Amino acid sequence: MTWPRCPAVAVEPLTDADCDTHEARQTRILAELHDDIDREVLAAYGWSDLAPALVGRPGGTMPSPHKAPDQEAAQETQLPASWT
16 A cells, blocks of 8 residues: 555645655654653663664664664663674
């Protein structure tokens, strides 16, 4: 199924700029939910102290070649090898 780029509105169609804003907000909301889940999972394992180094950062809780040194250290210290 193909979804429309922007939601249908009762008054008039959204402009391309409005569609871009709408999509950016949806992406931001999804990112915030993902970060919340990451924090909860880390807390469930007793690793809340790792959240500042990992949550909300590029490659924070998933494999990435673009990690900062503190992210690498946090993962090497306590996270399972399958996460790195």
